[in-house]
Amino acid sequence: MDTLDKTDRRILEVLQENARLNTKEIAHRIGLSVTPTYERLKKIEKMGVIRNYVTLLHPEKIGKTLMAFCSVTLQLHSQPLLKKFEAAIGRMEEVMECYHVAGTFDYMLKVVVDDMRSYQQFLTNKLAAIENIAQVHSSFVMTEIKHTTAFGLV
Structure with a gap:
């Protein structure tokens, strides 16, 4: 099974802060271009690391x-x-x-x-x-x- 590297972990940190960000916004925040960010995000999702995208209510x-x-x-x-x-x-x-x-x-x-x-x-x-x-x-x-x-x- 694939492992998460530092860039993958940074993507996950950014998503945990705001899951509504699109791939372009995530890429900008982690200092990577859109295509590799998209590919990494799809790999992370396929690995099952991301359970779900949700809205947290007060x-x-x-x-x-x-x-x-x-x-x-x-x-x-x-x-x-x-x-x-x-x-x-x-x-x-x-x-x-x-x-x-x-x-x-x-x-x-x-x-x-x-x-x-x-x-x-x-x-x-x-x-x-x-x-x-x-x-x-x-x-x-x-x-x-x-x-x-x-x-x-x-």
């Missing part, structure tokens, strides 16, 4: 003012029950991220909702409705100190 500007991290412990850990839990979580729009973790809990969820009432409804009507949950511990975000989606590449 949660509060769209009414999502409450963020919680839920630590979930399951009662049983059979493969079918794990898959069933994961499928149910995948269908919940309030769950922005879900990780199967090692340690005290089985899963860590990042949940974003409008307010505390919305969270209570989510917890009662959706999360608690999933069979096999033993415990849920919620931690609420008071202040976001750092949030980034960009990986350091240099």
Whole structure:
């Protein structure tokens, strides 16, 4: 498999700052002409390094003012029950991220909702409705100190 060189990494850094840039703008920022930049970008995409191009929204500007991290412990850990839990979580729009973790809990969820009432409804009507949950511990975000989606590449 191909590896990423310094120029490829610079292309990725520029795209992480602004994915709306066209090839000409990327080329200008990295000091390369358009054709080699385009070819490198297509190679990077073909390698699967770029998962997707997205627009990041400011949660509060769209009414999502409450963020919680839920630590979930399951009662049983059979493969079918794990898959069933994961499928149910995948269908919940309030769950922005879900990780199967090692340690005290089985899963860590990042949940974003409008307010505390919305969270209570989510917890009662959706999360608690999933069979096999033993415990849920919620931690609420008071202040976001750092949030980034960009990986350091240099």
